[in-house]
Amino acid sequence: MILQKPALYTDLYELTMAQGYFLYGRHKQTANFDYFFRKLPFDGGYVVFAGLSDFLDIIQNFRFHPDEIEYLRKQGFKEKFLEYLQDFEFKGTIYAAKEGEIVFPNEPVVRVEGNVLEAQILETVLLNTLNFASLIATKASRIKQAAGDHAVVDFGLRRAQGLGGLQASKSCMIGGFQGTSNVLAGKLNDIPINGTMAHSWVQSFEDELTAFRTYAEHYPDASILLVDTYSTLKQGVPNAIKVAKELEEKGHKLVGIRLDSGDLAYFARESRKMLDDAGLEYVKIAASNQLDEYLIKSLLDQGAPIDLFGVGTKLVTAYDDPALDGVYKLSKINGKPSLKISENEEKVTLPDSKKVIRYFNDDGSFYSDGIALIDEDTPETIYHPYIAHRSTHVSYFESEELLHRIVDEGKIIIDSPSVEESASYAQERLSKLNDEHKRFDNPHVYKVGLSRRLRELKVELIKNA
């Protein structure tokens, strides 16, 4: 994590509210907040939850340092409150889904319990971290789904949203990518890094052949030659073949060629033929240039013989839907369940401390999710959040709870998941999500319902308000 001092990476109102609670003596009231999102990104059917390990780092480092206190003093914060902040540590308890879990709208993915001040003050940095990481992990998983067994690598750093590129490169690994071009992301997260040459390398030599030869000389076992600087089929591929043959003579093998412009399906097919005709069946073809899940699917549907896809802008910015709408809402205050009313029925929040139950079919696939009060038994019937007559009897085989305690009275009690662990968990869980929820066009809506008691509590609180 690059943000060593996360406490001020927040909206000012978290701090003005915190001071308000403190000065009014209300900061010791207990509160619960839920993190959840309302709308699935990319018109898709699911979200891959990510960002948890970064969030744990934030909890770990959440202190107000002297320079930060001084800044707040200049902003007019009161001395008494600043004294309190000086010794502030988060002492609450946090439950969260595992990183890599497949999650759905309206179900709590994280629950923060603590005093109202410490729980409130985490809001912005929690949202900033989890929303973006989950967005990119989800986008990456869609791209990986389109690519199937073909490798996908992140090339997006140059168009990423500033330092967000660091988190994007990590999150795309959780979503199923095989590597990234981003060196710092590789160093910080122990993930594989990839990359060979740009057009400028080729341009900087008298001719393309010399450029390829020089590169291959220095990287005899790790060269992917970029063949489209001049003419892909007339020059680039023939030169790559020459160099591949020269490498063979020295006992090495050219790894691949890369196509970065033009009709990738056509150039891949023609290049494959030329390589195969030269006995270079082992030389791989990499392709890049504004790829996303739809283009990759189209290329593979056309039978384009591409082995590796480099994906950039569309991945790291989640180009077609660049924000996840995750929110952080108060569900309990001072021991009493609370909700936020809205004229828009979908925006009314769910009160009280809740658990999320995943029901499984007998083949191990996900059946549906239920949200219940924390002290309830696993419900056998789940109810639509607000449409009165809709309910489902759950004929499930097994069930499990999705939220696990990760922080206990301020102490982190789990090992922070590695990128590899989270990626492998995501892959395992995605394999249990039926295909109809994963397809790109009009995915089938995965059912998430409430227990009877939770729905009754919600209705009662709305009536009282």
Added chain:
Amino acid sequence: MILQKPALYTDLYELTMAQGYFLYGRHKQTANFDYFFRKLPFDGGYVVFAGLSDFLDIIQNFRFHPDEIEYLRKQGFKEKFLEYLQDFEFKGTIYAAKEGEIVFPNEPVVRVEGNVLEAQILETVLLNTLNFASLIATKASRIKQAAGDHAVVDFGLRRAQGLGGLQASKSCMIGGFQGTSNVLAGKLNDIPINGTMAHSWVQSFEDELTAFRTYAEHYPDASILLVDTYSTLKQGVPNAIKVAKELEEKGHKLVGIRLDSGDLAYFARESRKMLDDAGLEYVKIAASNQLDEYLIKSLLDQGAPIDLFGVGTKLVTAYDDPALDGVYKLSKINGKPSLKISENEEKVTLPDSKKVIRYFNDDGSFYSDGIALIDEDTPETIYHPYIAHRSTHVSYFESEELLHRIVDEGKIIIDSPSVEESASYAQERLSKLNDEHKRFDNPHVYKVGLSRRLRELKVELIKNA
């Protein structure tokens, strides 16, 4: 700047190429690279150039530290090259437009001169920094344009793309915003921070009136009360009026109310009436909720009496066009002009060291831009980049060059512009851009042409290739 060690925030291929140049003994060849973009974002008519001060920080801190060298060693980089990196400092020369300058497609905005290794190795971090900052400054300037004299404040951190939110909050100030909710951005860049309360504040009290009263008690001169937690017109505004009256009795004034849901035009009109009827003409109305330039324009066209707009997701992610397509291309190598050919005529790059000339009308407004070779006199005729018969005689009043030397043989020779300076320069320059280039629908294309010599050189190099 939060990225203290920027050298590894790069694509791996910059480093594999650098090693290739080094081992081949080519790293002392001189090279020029241009930073420019091809497509205007948001179907708009201009870009506000930003990110320069962050880029200067990067140049300043561009070193390879022992832990970074060690990481590269593990990736298989060679000892000789690592030794070279250990002492590496950028010793080249950089020309750039002023931060806040209004710039257009295909014209160089930054030119980097140096040896090919040091110029190449800056590519990714330069692109990452300048693309995003310019994108957000441009988006912000459009939103500010829609808002006119009404204040606009950044509320986007929770949905920003991770740490990119830090750069977004800075860039939106350069584009004309009045403040941000982002405390860390405020601290690092000395920009005004804003914010009062969330719905959870109101929910955490027994009732709304007590919540408002408590807040006003602690912030008697800085309260903006959020009035839509329960019922805006039946409860929220009447309670705000009560509290405003109580504040008046104590010699204070309520700053404003905030609307965050529902029909903002309707609620603003009704709230204004209620406030005015209570003699509270001075109480301002702030509005937020998924705003962008189009919604703000629509609200103001409807006469909605809104004084301050809080803008979030759509601003900080540049939601409708979340990446600027800026590129960094080799234009000269070893003293010889170079270009990148493409089957797509628009993608053929411009060779050699170039200057950018801005021509002005006699009323001080921008007339057009010309790109010429560095040693040319100001051209009187400019030519279309590739359509043979198109040229324009430039009947201008004055002209000036847009690129200024900012780094001289490794030494930064300008003071890094403050956010305030860059914002004020952007505003001044935008006022000189005629309205037809600034409108949202089909803006008139601003003319950018080449000198005759530059176009001839380009044609010659294409023929030779």
